[in-house]
Every structure is written in C-alpha cells, then in structure tokens.
C-alpha cells in the first residue's frame with residue numbers, strides 16, 4: 001500500500017467576472033481572462049479562520065522563474081511538509097510588482113504561478129490576488145479596486161465550495177467581513193472613487209449577484 005501525500009492539489013474554477021465597479025477603475029480589465037488556479041492544501045482539511053490583513057500559510061509558487069518579480073523560498077512560508085521542496089514563491093510584499101510585471105510582459109498568470117494555502121484566510125487572499133493578476137489597474141481607486149477583487153474571490157469560493165469544503169456559514173462570514181473591510185477602505189480614503197458594496201450587504205444580495213452571473217444572460221462562463 002502506498003502512503004498518500006499529506007496534501008491535495010485541486011484545480012479551482014476561476015471564470016472571469018464582469019467589471020462590477022464602474023469605468024476607469026482598471027486600465028486593462030481582464031487583459032488575460034482567468035480560467036483556473038491550481039491550489040494545494042497542505043493540511044488534512046482547510047483551517048476555517050477569519051479574514052485578516054496579513055495572511056499566513058500561503059505561497060504563490062513559481063513554476064518557472066519570471067525576471068523582475070521578487071521571489072523567496074516557498075518553504076519559508078508554507079513549511080517543508082507542503083512538499084514544495086526548494087521551489088521559489090512570489091515574495092508576499094510583491095503582489096503589486098507581480099500584477100504589473102505579468103501585465104507588462106503579457107504572461108498568463110497560471111503559466112507561472114500556483115497557490116499553496118492551508119487556511120480560508122489565505123485561500124481568500126490568494127483568490128483576491130488572482131483577480132489582481134488578471135485585471136490591471138493603476139490602484140488609484142483603491143476601495144473600488146479591492147472591492148472587485150474581493151467579489152471575485154467570494155464568487156470563486158462559492159463556485160468551488162464543495163471541492164474546497166465550505167458551507168453557507170463560511171461564505172456568509174467572509175461576505176460580511178469583506179463588506180466591513182470595504183466600508184473601512186471607503187472611510188479611510190474618502191477622496192478616492194468609492195461605491196457602496198451593494199452586493200455584499202446581506203447574504204441575499206450576494207446570492208442575487210451569483211444568480212445574475214450564472215444566468216444565461218450573465219457574464220460568468
């Protein structure tokens with residue numbers, strides 16, 4: 001009998017969302033439409049924790065080197081038990097550099113990066129960053145930019161909830177935390193373009209967005 005690896009690799013569906021935050025926030029929205037992301041959970045089950053501003057236990061691992069994007073040893077972030085060996089990962093402080101460099105070099109994100117995350121906070125932020133990597137913007141309208149990427153992460157978590165192992169209460173907690181985070185960003189930056197998070201106000205509002213996107217006339221494919 002062969003021992004199974006203590007991690008599992010899953011392809012998560014990440015179909016592109018329409019731009020939900022208005023004109024002018026992104027300069028090259030969906031410059032490369034997202035398709036899927038390879039995700040490894042290196043724990044027996046995903047730890048279901050609350051949203052933070054500084055996720056741990058995650059790494060965007062490079063499948064090939066990309067010049068000018070800062071890299072670090074992935075095992076320093078996710079441990080040797082993740083099976084990542086000596087592979088390099090995107091430096092956690094360099095999400096914006098990666099967003100710019102992938103766009104400027106027109107490199108499909110999934111051709112160079114895959115995600116390791118063992119907790120819900122890290123998986124949420126990994127998917128949020130996945131949205132950044134496919135939608136380039138100046139980041140001047142910060143609240144609106146972050147809202148689009150939060151909505152993408154929530155929609156993708158919902159689409160993949162069964163394979164990830166999430167239930168409705170996990171998703172609703174995240175929705176509520178994203179709504180609070182958006183409010184804080186709008187308060188902190190009142191002079192930048194901001195908009196109400198009408199899709200995040202209640203579970204029913206978010207489910208309405210999901211239904212719209214999934215309808216025959218919706219844009220989620």
Ligand SMILES: [Zn+2]
Nearest residue numbers: 128132146149
């Ligand atoms: Zn962001």
